[in-house]
Amino acid sequence: MGSGKGGVPVVNSIVVKATNLSKSIKKQTLVEPINFTVAAGHVLALCGGNGAGKSTILRMITGIMQPSTGEIEVNGLQWKRDRKGFAKLIGYMPDDYQFSHGLTAWEALAFWGALRSVSKKRIEEVLERVGLADKRNNRVQTFSKGMRQRLLFAQAILDNPPLLIMDEPTNGLDPFWMNEFVRLINGVKEEGNCVIFSTHQLQIAEEIADHVIFLNQGRSYGYESLADYEAKYGAHPLHAAFQAVLT
Incomplete structure (x- = not known):
């Protein structure tokens, strides 16, 4: 076991671990069970359209919304066991404020x-x-x-939190600051922090993500590296992969 920022323990470089995470309200399923991990210095993109479940997953990770099943760990901590300590590990950028x-x-x-x-x-x-x-x-x-x-x-x-959560962070950015956003995220990665962000802009995911999960109507598809998508689909692989999900 190593030591992260502020003496926070980091286990095997895995910062985030989601296990059987799901959300339902009454009889409506918002997110079907999903599993993933994110390592230090890596970026995970949640890609999908409106109502796909992206924001719901992010809110469950931050503790804003409690999952119906499963659990989230950040640097080995769970929100329900140490809310204050858990909150200190996360920087959250909502889609608007x-x-x-x-x-x-x-x-x-x-x-x-x-x-x-x-x-x-x-x-x-x-x-x-x-x-x-x-x-x-x-x-x-x-x-x-x-x-x-x-x-x-x-x-x-x-x-400088070890986990940065962003909900549709590039909405409203002009082309110049889209490029600057890529630079900023690369800086976060270089500092050894990890990022999970939602987007419907696949070109941004292709530029900065290490792994991508597609979502459609609450169901997740794939959890693969960008390199794996490129091997399967060639140039601009996420567009082709997303079309495959929808058909």
Whole structure:
């Protein structure tokens, strides 16, 4: 057993382990049982359209939503056994967020930073990293959707968590910041952290994912590496693989 950031134990480099994870509400099945692991420094993409179950899986991983069956472990911890410790391991970027009226970018990050005991120096570093340092004193309500997405990404990595969860993180980003997003995620990987994100944009998954799971109406298909998909389908393999799932 090794030691991760802040002395957090890392077992065999596996950060996330999902076992028979499912969600049903009354008689409706939102997510059928799914199993996967994600190692340190790796990226898992959950690909599918609206209503596929992507966001439900992410919410179960973070503890926002409790699974009907199965369990999630992050660095060996389970939410139901150590909620506080579990929460410290995860940075979460929702698909959208209503910022408090009147807050500047700096004030928003300072609020989140205070909750996580993050230094002012670290806040400055993260603002610089996401390209918002020159906007630190601007009110968030004046930001474009893409700028808000970058601020949400910034709060998710404030305390450098071993697991970064992102729900449709590239929605609203212009082409320039789509490229920057790829750079930012590669930086997270290089730091030894892992990422799970949902997307309907297959080209982004092809650029940054190590493994991909397709989802359609709550059912998962495949759990393969990008290299395996490329071996099967050639160029732009995820488009071909997704079509195979749907037919």
